[in-house]
Amino acid sequence: xxxxxxxxxxxxAVALLIPLLAHAATWAELTPQQQQALAPLSGEWNKLxxxxxxxxLGIAKRYPKLTPLQQERVHDRLVRWSKLTxxxxxxxxxxxxxxxxxxxxxxxxxxxxLRQRHAMRExxxxxxxxAQPKP
Amino acid sequence: MRNKNLTTDSIRKLxxxxxxxxxxxxxxxxxxxxxxxxERQRLAEEAPVLAWLSSHGLKGGSHGFWSMPRAVLxxxxxxxxIGGIAxxxxxxxxxxxxxxxxxxxxxxxxxxxxYID
Numbered sequence: 081x082x083x084x085x086x087x088x089x090x091x092x093a094v095a096l097l098i099p100l101l102a103h104a105a106t107w108a109e110l111t112p113q114q115q116q117a118l119a120p121l122s123g124e125w126n127k128l129x130x131x132x133x134x135x136x137l138g139i140a141k142r143y144p145k146l147t148p149l150q151q152e153r154v155h156d157r158l159v160r161w162s163k164l165t166x167x168x169x170x171x172x173x174x175x176x177x178x179x180x181x182x183x184x185x186x187x188x189x190x191x192x193x194l195r196q197r198h199a200m201r202e203x204x205x206x207x208x209x210x211a212q213p214k215p
Numbered sequence: 216m217r218n219k220n221l222t223t224d225s226i227r228k229l230x231x232x233x234x235x236x237x238x239x240x241x242x243x244x245x246x247x248x249x250x251x252x253x254e255r256q257r258l259a260e261e262a263p264v265l266a267w268l269s270s271h272g273l274k275g276g277s278h279g280f281w282s283m284p285r286a287v288l289x290x291x292x293x294x295x296x297i298g299g300i301a302x303x304x305x306x307x308x309x310x311x312x313x314x315x316x317x318x319x320x321x322x323x324x325x326x327x328x329x330y331i332d
Contacts, residue, residue: 134312135312135313135314135317136314137314138312138313138314138315138317139314139317139318139321141314142314142315142318143318146318146322150322153321153322153323154318154321154322157321157326157327158321160327160328161317161320161321161327164327168331169313169317171330171331171332172320172327172330172331173313173316173317173320175330176316176319176320176323176330177316179330180319191324191325194325194329194330195325195329197329198325198326198328198329201328
């Protein structure tokens with residue numbers, strides 16, 4: 081009798097807590113504020129891993145505090161960010177942390193270097209890209 | 216009419232006389248019933264919540280681990296579960312949540328691809 085009651089209580093507690101464990105949320109389940117912050121990801125949200133969703137929800141939480149320019153940048157880059165591999169994202173994070181620790185003058189030099197390299201890569205990519213066939 | 220002449224003391228005497236006429240088995244049953252009634256009354260007076268738990272089978276027996284009230288055991292288990300899950304989730308989210316650094320990267324002057332070697 082005692083044990084049965086205890087089991088019933090434990091089962092009820094587990095049943096109540098199961099929804100907390102089911103962490104992944106569909107796009108429709110996000111709040112309007114989260115949907116607005118993550119709007120560029122609406123099409124692929126349900127395909128993202130739970131880890132990615134957790135991380136993007138963290139970004140959505142901080143999004144309202146950003147300036148309009150920063151919000152625009154986030155929207156422009158979200159999809160590209162989501163398409164990178166986890167290893168690429170980790171590599172960028174590590175590089176960015178190192179970059180932030182540099183003294184201001186070195187940081188500026190590094191930024192210039194990265195900007196030039198990126199511009200050259202884009203130039204090279206557009207030169208290699210095949211011409212679009214005329215309809 | 217005769218009843219009007221009865222006093223508390225006379226009633227007590229009459230009851231005692233009647234009780235003395237009862238056989239041992241009946242007296243024993245009455246004694247046990249009285250003890251049970253007194254026990255219920257004591258519980259209800261000292262802790263209405265405990266009495267309610269007891270009457271609903273939520274208060275445990277009298278030996279060892281199981282002598283703890285079952286509600287306390289259930290609450291302890293539930294609290295442990297909630298605590299464990301909250302800790303697991305917090306640790307999990309912390310492990311996955313790079314949003315601080317990510318938001319800095321996403322709002323930086325340089326595009327994301329500039330950081331890729």
